[in-house]
Amino acid sequence: MTSVARPVTGLTVTQAAVSDPRVRPLLRELGDEYSARYGKDAHAELARYPDEEFTAAHGGILLLLLEDGTSVAGGAFRRYDDDTAELKRIWTHSAHRRRGLARRVVAELEREARARGYRRIYLTTGPRQPEARGLYLATGYTPLFDTAADPETIGPLPFEKHLSGGRPDNHLSGIRPDNRPSTARTRPAQPENHPKETDQ
Numbered sequence: 001m002t003s004v005a006r007p008v009t010g011l012t013v014t015q016a017a018v019s020d021p022r023v024r025p026l027l028r029e030l031g032d033e034y035s036a037r038y039g040k041d042a043h044a045e046l047a048r049y050p051d052e053e054f055t056a057a058h059g060g061i062l063l064l065l066l067e068d069g070t071s072v073a074g075g076a077f078r079r080y081d082d083d084t085a086e087l088k089r090i091w092t093h094s095a096h097r098r099r100g101l102a103r104r105v106v107a108e109l110e111r112e113a114r115a116r117g118y119r120r121i122y123l124t125t126g127p128r129q130p131e132a133r134g135l136y137l138a139t140g141y142t143p144l145f146d147t148a149a150d151p152e153t154i155g156p157l158p159f160e161k162h163l164s165g166g167r168p169d170n171h172l173s174g175i176r177p178d179n180r181p182s183t184a185r186t187r188p189a190q191p192e193n194h195p196k197e198t199d200q
Contacts, residue, residue, distance in 0.1 A: 084120040
């Protein structure tokens with residue numbers, strides 16, 4: 001199903017626990033898509049890391065991008081080492097793609113990682129996820145693999161990005177972090193005209 005791009009309005013970024021009911025639809029769809037692409041059930045792989053790794057107490061976070069109270073995109077990071085956060089589960093709901101939402105999630109995760117003292121972000125994406133590869137290349141991540149090689153011969157594709165000490169790159173015009181319930185009032189975000197959006 002092809003989604004139709006429309007202006008981005010009524011968006012809020014909020015922290016959530018993995019067990020939050022607003023997270024479940026995104027993780028379920030992510031697992032279904034990974035399973036279809038790789039030919040095996042990916043839901044167990046998504047549950048490989050304990051939920052608490054995505055909490056502030058353990059150096060992580062899980063963020064949701066809500067539109068009018070409904071989850072449309074999300075992502076997380078976990079502590080990889082003292083200086084490095086590892087991005088995980090970057091996802092945009094299939095009905096909301098091509099709107100720049102994955103870029104917004106990545107930018108907010110970078111902001112949160114920097115605020116927690118991380119100086120580097122590391123991630124891997126699968127060889128059958130060209131959209132994710134394109135997203136990370138477009139948002140300044142350095143590939144730690146030969147980009148000319150067949151991705152299927154590499155396996156997971158690693159990337160990194162070193163975070164500057166200054167203010168974060170903020171693609172989140174009109175979006176503010178908000179830990180209040182989804183009924184909280186929000187300002188409309190300004191529409192952005194990005195090239196074709198890619199989502200992991």
